[in-house]
Amino acid sequence: MGLMEDVMPPPIVKLKRELGGERIEVDLSQGVPFFSPPKEALEALFKEDLHALSRYTPDEGLPSLREAVAEKLRSENGIHAAEGEVMITPGANYAFFIALSATVRRGGRVALLAPYYFNHLMAVQILGGVPHIVPWGGGRLNLEGVEEALDKGAEAVVLVNPSNPTGLTFTRQEVKALLELTEQRGAYLLSDETYEHFTFSGRKHTSPAALSGGNGVVSIFSMSKSFGMGGWRVGYLHYPQGIEGDLLKAQDTVGICSPNPSQRLAEILLREHSPHYPRSMVPKLERSLEGFTRALDRVGVG
16 A cells, blocks of 8 residues: 555545435535636636747746735735745645645644544645644634644644635634734644635634734635636645745645646736625625525524
């Protein structure tokens, strides 16, 4: 057996194989957007020089996209980001994988907040880390459980906010308290903000790096959910000083770069359609949420 012997299999793939093509009325297995990038952005991309789009980009990503990302992080997330602190990746899963590889030693403990995103557990296992599962906090951030993980030597804490799979958005106060814990212990905070635009019930998304100046925080973002770009494979991360070299080692070895055309589309979207395009989808999601909640109430599950 190889390195993957003790790594859990991807559960969604396993379940779909077991179902064998059986029709599924409501599929909550994977966050696949019901929308695609806006037509205007796609048309703008198709007018570009196709020969130029066929080339590799720098490992870190197109400079113009990195600057667009830095501008977005400053204006939308409140993160004091510079182009040189941003890396473009083939998706947020990939961004998390290389962030973990650059911050946690082999055999290092990593705190995951239950219910956790299964690919994060798989990444910890693949890289030889030791997962420490922090119990579910019952609708709040389990700071006591995180503190216990840090007491046991956790080198990193993984925050998914808004949460995958629950959709819960943690409060600014909770995020600040978590950040204080990781900073006090010298641990990294790996902040997966893939669902940043999709908050409900009046809650607001908070980026930990906006509260800390970015020290010790690696912030991970995705174009897949916000802009319906899942098949284009673009994510990005903002990182603190001291880990860029290790991030580049992983990026150059595994993925080299996100696809050139995908990066150009991401730049068009960030410069011309953010944040209003993803935010325009929230009312539609709220209506679906309300209808689904009513259906669950009728069968006594709500």
